[in-house]
Amino acid sequence: MSRLTACIDAVKAANRKVLIPYLVAGDPDADTTVALMHQLVSDGADVIELGMPFSDPSSDGAIIQLGAERALRQGTGLHTVFGIVSSFRKTNHTTPIVLMGYLNPLEAIGYDSFVTQAADAGADGILIVDLPVSEAQSLLALTRPRNLDMIFLVAPTTTESRLDAICENSSGYIYYVSLKGVTGAAIIDTGEISERVSALRQRTMLPIVVGFGIKDTASANAMAAISDGVIVGSALVQKIGELTDSGKRDGAAIAGSTALIKQIRQSLDA
Amino acid sequence: MSALETVVPGAAPGTVPDTIASTGQDQFSGPDVHGHFGQYGGVFVGETLMAAVEELDRVYRKLSKEPSFWQAFDHDMKHYVGRPSPLYYAERLSKQFGGAKIVLKREDLNHTGAHKINNTIGQALLAKYMGKPRIIAETGAGQHGVASATVAARLGLECHVYMGAEDVQRQSANVYRMKLMGANVIPVTSGSRTLKDALNEALRDWATNVDNTYYIIGTVAGPHPYPMLVRDFQAIIGREARAQSLQEYGRLPDALVACVGGGSNAIGLFHPFLRDSDVAIYGVEAGGDGVETGRHAAPLSAGKPGVLHGNRTYVMSDANGQIMETHSVSAGLDYPGVGPEHAWLKDIGRANYVSVTDTEALDAFRMLCRLEGIIPALESAHGLAYACKLAATMRPDQFIVVNLSGRGDKDIHTVAKIDGITV
Numbered sequence: 001m002s003r004l005t006a007c008i009d010a011v012k013a014a015n016r017k018v019l020i021p022y023l024v025a026g027d028p029d030a031d032t033t034v035a036l037m038h039q040l041v042s043d044g045a046d047v048i049e050l051g052m053p054f055s056d057p058s059s060d061g062a063i064i065q066l067g068a069e070r071a072l073r074q075g076t077g078l079h080t081v082f083g084i085v086s087s088f089r090k091t092n093h094t095t096p097i098v099l100m101g102y103l104n105p106l107e108a109i110g111y112d113s114f115v116t117q118a119a120d121a122g123a124d125g126i127l128i129v130d131l132p133v134s135e136a137q138s139l140l141a142l143t144r145p146r147n148l149d150m151i152f153l154v155a156p157t158t159t160e161s162r163l164d165a166i167c168e169n170s171s172g173y174i175y176y177v178s179l180k181g182v183t184g185a186a187i188i189d190t191g192e193i194s195e196r197v198s199a200l201r202q203r204t205m206l207p208i209v210v211g212f213g214i215k216d217t218a219s220a221n222a223m224a225a226i227s228d229g230v231i232v233g234s235a236l237v238q239k240i241g242e243l244t245d246s247g248k249r250d251g252a253a254i255a256g257s258t259a260l261i262k263q264i265r266q267s268l269d270a
Numbered sequence: 271m272s273a274l275e276t277v278v279p280g281a282a283p284g285t286v287p288d289t290i291a292s293t294g295q296d297q298f299s300g301p302d303v304h305g306h307f308g309q310y311g312g313v314f315v316g317e318t319l320m321a322a323v324e325e326l327d328r329v330y331r332k333l334s335k336e337p338s339f340w341q342a343f344d345h346d347m348k349h350y351v352g353r354p355s356p357l358y359y360a361e362r363l364s365k366q367f368g369g370a371k372i373v374l375k376r377e378d379l380n381h382t383g384a385h386k387i388n389n390t391i392g393q394a395l396l397a398k399y400m401g402k403p404r405i406i407a408e409t410g411a412g413q414h415g416v417a418s419a420t421v422a423a424r425l426g427l428e429c430h431v432y433m434g435a436e437d438v439q440r441q442s443a444n445v446y447r448m449k450l451m452g453a454n455v456i457p458v459t460s461g462s463r464t465l466k467d468a469l470n471e472a473l474r475d476w477a478t479n480v481d482n483t484y485y486i487i488g489t490v491a492g493p494h495p496y497p498m499l500v501r502d503f504q505a506i507i508g509r510e511a512r513a514q515s516l517q518e519y520g521r522l523p524d525a526l527v528a529c530v531g532g533g534s535n536a537i538g539l540f541h542p543f544l545r546d547s548d549v550a551i552y553g554v555e556a557g558g559d560g561v562e563t564g565r566h567a568a569p570l571s572a573g574k575p576g577v578l579h580g581n582r583t584y585v586m587s588d589a590n591g592q593i594m595e596t597h598s599v600s601a602g603l604d605y606p607g608v609g610p611e612h613a614w615l616k617d618i619g620r621a622n623y624v625s626v627t628d629t630e631a632l633d634a635f636r637m638l639c640r641l642e643g644i645i646p647a648l649e650s651a652h653g654l655a656y657a658c659k660l661a662a663t664m665r666p667d668q669f670i671v672v673n674l675s676g677r678g679d680k681d682i683h684t685v686a687k688i689d690g691i692t693v
Contacts, residue, residue: 055461055592056578058470059316059477065460077590103314103577108591130314130577134304153317157480162320180318181478 004096004124004149004172008207011046017268018229021236021261022049024067025084026076028244034087039258041095044265052081052101059129061184067237082121089122098125115142125149125172133165153177167204178212184234188213194226217267224268290334298544305494310610313493315580318477327495346391351381357514362641370664374674375511384676385535386417392503394421397484404428407486408472410465411602412444414488419453429453432471434464437601444680462595465605469579489532490609493580497609504538511671512542525550528673529653531603533612535675554656556598557625567596569608570616570623578607599628600648630655647676
């Protein structure tokens with residue numbers, strides 16, 4: 001069993017909801033990212049999605065694109081991302097890390113090299129936004145032997161025929177996209193999502209977590225009530241952007257930038 | 271009916287073009303059902319867009335086999351666009367080089383001044399059939415934006431055009447043309463503020479408004495089925511050129527030359543000739559300051575395979591896989607990727623891809639103005655510059671067909687600025 005599956009099983013067994021914050025590797029710099037990750041764990045994160053910055057993030061909204069641009073200005077590359085994971089793993093052996101990003105950086109270094117380095121560094125899962133299941137077989141053939149989970153998105157527009165292929169090839173969890181749009185968008189229709197998540201439950205035993213547009217305790221509670229947990233990305237990246245602008249990197253400033261995650265944890269557990 | 275039309279093989283009004291009717295017979299009838307040209311092409315988009323892309327593929331595969339669809343297309347090509355476009359022997363230009371005849375396929379004479387309208391007419395028919403009231407488009411030089419605004423106005427569709435903020439500045443006349451026709455032009459300020467960023471923003475809009483929106487991609491890139499269907503609409507260029515060559519010269523050309531940004535005018539000219547193995551094919555990329563300087567927009571010449579904007583193809587990216595900024599005097603060629611079918615044609619050796627610099631393109635631009643009284647688009651001037659070099663190496667009894675893909679009215683401010691003149 002992968003570390004990711006074991007972790008989520010334990011959270012569910014304790015009758016809690018999974019909380020997954022997303023941050024961009026290298027935003028504002030590699031050392032601060034590692035500090036932010038440890039802070040997120042102490043705030044109550046169960047899993048961390050670590051964004052691999054890309055110059056052309058066409059599925060993301062403006063907030064995450066700006067985060068990626070800040071990271072790229074620091075020269076962040078995949079070697080930086082693997083370095084951040086290794087560094088985090090020096091003291092944390094339990095919190096699963098999912099690397100999330102776009103395909104071209106993997107194409108540039110080669111899938112084999114990517115999978116080897118990701119696994120060696122201590123990553124647990126991979127989510128490539130612009131890699132649909134139909135094009136993912138060659139990557140899946142490399143991730144399975146290394147016990148890396150491949151996470152795929154399910155969107156409100158996903159057709160029945162695609163759902164089966166996605167469920168069949170996914171492991172770890174299913175990432176349900178709450179809305180039609182990009183990350184950080186505004187409007188969430190709880191009723192429709194609830195129906196879709198229930199339909200997904202008929203097809204898979206995998207945990208289902210909801211992301212896109214979760215920005216506060218209210219939206220987190222609403223989504224957690226109908227799923228196994230929530231992903232919080234843009235709202236956190238926005239706060240990290242403010243941290244960058246402030247120029248401060250001390251413990252208090254870092255804890256301040258992740259306060260939202262702590263609030264959401266407390267709210268989910270209440 | 272004109273003499274020209276009568277000889278266009280397989281393209282009598284209302285018949286399915288033979289390039290589409292011949293299914294799955296040889297290596298040139300691609301892509302496969304998954305949209306692959308060899309290892310290139312495919313579908314690489316976020317899950318939210320997958321259903322829309324698959325629906326478009328289903329609709330196009332069905333409609334493209336129906337003669338009535340092509341009847342509507344051919345009708346608009348003749349009566350609205352003004353096709354067929356002439357094949358014109360540029361005699362004075364050719365004589366400068368003392369070699370092969372340089373013959374221009376005059377796409378610059380189309381309504382809206384470029385080949386882009388061929389594609390937007392076709393895709394507008396698809397949007398209408400699919401019942402989408404809202405269209406979006408990305409544009410670089412503004413030609414595709416204008417062509418999209420044009421068909422939207424004609425069909426009464428809402429139209430939003432994404433354009434890099436830098437391109438909005440350097441192509442202000444086209445911005446105004448789009449606005450005159452009722453389109454909403456949205457300047458894109460993210461990233462490098464050029465065509466690739468406009469494409470990102472259009473993809474985001476599409477994901478957000480996927481239920482009521484049709485995305486008219488302007489080139490043979492993007493996820494499958496776009497590279498296939500844009501090619502099929504643009505292939506009218508090559509079908510006409512082939513028939514016109516046979517009629518006027520009694521044989522096929524010795525070589526074809528076209529500029530390649532995303533590559534739609536080039537694939538449109540090349541595709542109907544792919545099986546004619548004696549016809550040499552040259553795609554000309556934007557060399558900018560020179561490929562060796564790194565400041566260029568020539569992914570086939572100096573890039574490597576990767577994934578960008580929905581397909582696998584040659585891209586300009588750094589060692590970390592980040593997409594690099596491109597440089598070209600021509601906004602329409604200023605793009606770090608290229609259509610996947612070109613990537614495949616390069617690998618199998620059926621087409622040759624070369625580059626010319628900004629300076630060479632500007633020289634060709636001026637030469638065509640002075641010798642032939644034709645102001646070409648700076649994009650097309652890249653093809654022309656290479657054709658001039660190529661002609662000099664060939665015999666006078668040979669001929670080259672160059673796709674003069676657009677007219678240069680939109681570029682006069684750019685050229686004047688280089689000359690230090692305020693227009």
